[in-house]
Amino acid sequence: MTTTIEDVAQAAGVSTATVSRALRGLPNVAPSTRDHVRQVAEALNYAIDSHASRLASGRSTTIGIVMPLADQWFYNRVSTSAEAVLSAGGYDVLRYSIAAPEEQTEALRRLISGKRVDGVLIINLALANADVSLMAEGTLPVVTIETDTGKFPAIGCNNVAAAQTATRHLINLGHRQIGLISGLPDDPMHFAIPLEREQGYRQALAEHGIEVRPELNVPGNFSFAGGAEAMAQLLSIHHPPTGVFALSDEMAIGALKTIRDVGLRVPEDISVIGFDDHDVAAYVGLTTIRQPVAGYGEQAARLLLARLSGEKAAGESRIELPTQLIVRDTTGPCREKGE
Amino acid sequence: MTTTIEDVAQAAGVSTATVSRALRGLPNVAPSTRDHVRQVAEALNYAIDSHASRLASGRSTTIGIVMPLADQWFYNRVSTSAEAVLSAGGYDVLRYSIAAPEEQTEALRRLISGKRVDGVLIINLALANADVSLMAEGTLPVVTIETDTGKFPAIGCNNVAAAQTATRHLINLGHRQIGLISGLPDDPMHFAIPLEREQGYRQALAEHGIEVRPELNVPGNFSFAGGAEAMAQLLSIHHPPTGVFALSDEMAIGALKTIRDVGLRVPEDISVIGFDDHDVAAYVGLTTIRQPVAGYGEQAARLLLARLSGEKAAGESRIELPTQLIVRDTTGPCREKGE
DNA sequence: AGGTGTAATGTAAGCGTTTACATATTAACG
């Protein structure tokens, strides 16, 4: 026996229309009426049935966030910061963590065709054409983070340039044998970021005329363990690298452990640079490329909010936020004599 | 111009009732009809309007997770693991991150009285009596994690005993001056966990007849920075501790940095033990108390799912999952001669 | 005083499903 707007209307001695208006603070309600209705509603512990409301009004004040499995620091940080601003803007958020490409299409379908939400935020997903056109055909606002579609506003950083900066840092320190701990090539989610950063790595090598040794590029899972394993492999090759660029701080920290476990010192024997500026990075002294992770979420959320409040789509197809090299203790001059 | 069930019905040449039944796989639909309807729906790119469905059926296949601000590792890990099993069970999840006690009541209200969800998962919140009775008066299934209400099933660990184990570990290594990096006493969210762990710490000291020095108990924010600051304070007191128990791994890692920054060694000069077994703990060699963080989320979610599928509430008022002392490299024998 | 504009409220028609109930169809049986 839950309370309906009808109950409140009766108790307050007004019509349901007035209750609806009073509760939502619409104009053309006498202040005295509004206050009275609100008091009655409060006393009855009434809350608007969001589903009925959405059905009648077409608005659900809910936005959907679709992203890869959220147990990585990066994704959680991005989505959490987005959630915070969306929540402050009066929206609820429905989070879909995607573990496989099929789930992705399914989730999008439910969100969009199912009219579950008023807007969608996509974080780092490789969207199939079908997915994109599904979203593009409606009027539903969509904003993406690190996801290029050519159709929706995208927030991110310049991964190529940032990776180039990271690699150059190592080169400038005299390193010539530079290992790369990259993403898994056969990842079913087809993430674009690892590829972009790999490209930056190669460009930096190329501009300094450094030969690319394929065995120096070892794939890893984007996790502490992934980095540790990849590093073990790098250590096992013939001419191991004197500097290593890991595509995430988690991987870099994993690599650090492997290096130290075999008795090598950082940065004296091997330099390591990561990517992200993970919360913990400063505490383990990790040199890294900082990207404004929370900023992605906040900006994207604000953009979405603007769209939802009727702002016309401007031409900002892609917003690139700045990255920054943060030098700490895990990189240093190359001690090895040039060949 | 979105597709409705009516459109599908017409296109398939059946009634909306049949479409509804066919799409949901209900019995009493001829297999041929079912297949046909499904094909038509697929072709029309039709998806059930979840809000209309909820309004008519009373079920929303959505569950709400209410928890403190999600940018801490622990909360994200718990909620993410819960989300994974809920999602696999066919439920969507609405996440509410609470930053202040007022938001908490507000969120609960919206969720419960607003009939937004079919069930609620509460993570580590101090519930006011009003909150509890709001939830208790309905029939909505509620499961809690590290939140004691006496009304709903609760998942967690024995924080007192676990903290006792941590402290004893230090004591067994010969430490007598044991610092505690605890929670902020004036936290508006009134978290219970820090208090419980503090109690374990005190009990361990007491059972060994060790005097409690109040200046050895310094509050900190549950973060890397919070631990670092608290440690600085511990280092500044007259007789600094030779062993430190930080109530979270993040704080412990922050403490580690402060210790090393002043030129002290771990564990030779100071031992540090944390709590959680954070992902990164193994990679920085942190001794800690492991708690099954993902397990909390999974168990709670499963319990909720069971309730939702009509299982009667059993008597499991509180389920305590085991914790475990994980000794790594940050704790060692006390070098200081006894007084 | 009659007319007009504005503010406050009420009436009732949807919104897109689900589902109890009614009906039509088919199979099974004596």
Place this chain on the structure above:
DNA sequence: CGTTAATATGTAAACGCTTACATTACACCT
């Protein structure tokens, strides 16, 4: 072959809101 019981489908009434439109009540002009 008539009767009965399933089985398959249709009809239409909710579900609890929002909102276009209608109505009422005033205050302000002229």
